[in-house]
Amino acid sequence: MKVNTKLQLSLMMFLEFFIWGGWFVTLGTFLGHNLKASGAETAMAYSTQSWGAIIAPFIIGLIADRFFNAERILGVLHLIGALLMYQMYAAIDFAGFYPYVLGYMILYMPTLALVNSIAFSQMKNPAKEFSFVRVFGTIGWIVAGLIISYVFLWDSEVSRQEGLLKNTFLMVAIASAILGVFSFFLPKTPPKVGKDEKVSVSSILGLDALKLLRDRNFFVFFISSILICIPLAFYYQNANPFLSEIGMDNPTGIMTIGQGSEVLFLLLLPFFFKRFGFKRTLIAGMLAWTVRYLLFAYGNADDKAFMLIIGIALHGICYDFFFVSGQIYTDSKAGAKYKSAAQGLITLATYGVGMLIGFWVAGEITDSYLVREGEHSWVDIWSFPAIFALGVMALFTLFFKNVQVEYKSN
Structure with a gap:
């Protein structure tokens, strides 16, 4: 190039x-x-x-x-x-x-x-x-x-x-x-694609890959991917308002630590794949969501600000270890025929259905713990996604059988 x-x-x-x-x-x-x-x-x-x-x-x-x-x-x-x-x-x-x-x-x-x-x-x-x-x-x-x-x-x-x-x-x-x-x-x-070439709605949405759900492991992973988007939505929707409300200086700039962490752990992902395997890597990603939200729940902008910084820095593990690993797993399961369809299906399920549910739940929970205008009970708000992520991790651990997945870095 x-x-x-x-x-x-x-x-x-x-x-x-x-x-x-x-x-x-x-x-x-x-x-x-x-x-x-x-x-x-x-x-x-x-x-x-x-x-x-x-x-x-x-x-x-x-x-x-x-x-x-x-x-x-x-x-x-x-x-x-x-x-x-x-x-x-x-x-x-x-x-x-x-x-x-x-x-x-x-x-x-x-x-x-x-x-x-x-x-x-x-x-x-x-x-x-x-x-x-x-x-x-x-x-x-x-x-x-x-x-x-x-x-x-x-x-x-x-x-x-x-x-x-x-x-x-x-x-x-x-x-x-x-x-x-x-x-x-x-x-x-x-x-x-040629103008006259027929394209079905099922192929556009990746529904051709629904056949993969017959595989028990992929079905468990698929459902877990949708459910883990509920805790993810809490971060996108509430992290910046939370940091602003509790008095954290420069909250948006501080949140960029998460993107730096994302790059770092993306580079480390091959090592974790090789050392711990696919299942443990995904479990680590889900556990990181629980740890992150507990740190948010009990941290503050003063003497416990380090807890918030660590919680933000965990973004690389939270995102890369589950979602990037999941993309790799999906690619390995799909085979040549369903590669694009399978990735499309996972994207539709997570950023479409999963996040849609997640944002709604996050909005309801946030409103229910509004103490007074401009003040929320953040311990209660962050406890919900922490417990929920722990539950998703437990279900995944119980029902997903470990598999060998080859990491192919981009």
Whole structure:
């Protein structure tokens, strides 16, 4: 791959995840402070990610893969997204905000598959070349958080009180417009499927891989993947509002420790696979969720702030050891015929169904432990996902028989 192409793809990934990390992390805090949204309303806003994940395959399968170049669709989606993001910036109440965040996520979620498609199409050896390009996405997410906390201080207590957190949407709108224009200069990625070629809804959604559920181990893993998304939703929805509410300085910047941890443990994953095996690696990932939430429950922003830092740093184990390991396991079980379908099915089940349920549960639990306006009983809130994750781990441990899974690093 040419150096110029590699730089283009790296910048594309940087902007793609800078955009996501630039508003999604602080969304809960913004909704609570600026729009006075309830936990249920915050859950509705976060659930737009799930609706986007459910609808995305149709946009990719029925449009991107059949009629238009991927880079052009990426450009159009981000330009429209910039307009919607500006409307979110200008919203004054939740009723006016929600339609725009729903529309935005329906357009944004397909772009995650599009950037991968564009990148892979330019690579002669994706197994060796993709990691370098993809890591710039994680860097983009981290940079967005550092800018919010340490450059503009939008998540500081004073700025939150003044409503300045809404500026994250303006920043992202600008970044989205830049990526929208830049996309038209990316390497050409023509449609993969002929216009007249028939594509079934079941293949688009990955339902062809449902046959894999006949395997008891895969069925247990599949159900566990959906259930573990409930604790995951608590982190996405509540972590930033929690840190802000208890008085943690620069909460968004501090949360980027989680992304750094994600990169580190992704590199360590082959060692754990080889040393402990697949089942124990997944169990470690689920146990980390329980430990993380207990640290959140009993930590504070003063003498026990180290507990919160450790909880955030566990993100690499929580995410990589379960979800990345799960993707590898799914690939090994699917075989050549169902590889794409199986990954699509897992994505639909987790980011679609699992997270949709998770955000709803997180919203209900958060509202039920509202002590007074702007104050929650966080010990009770974080105890629920801690116990739930422990229960999922116990079920997985009991019913999943250990298997040998070969790790193939990207």
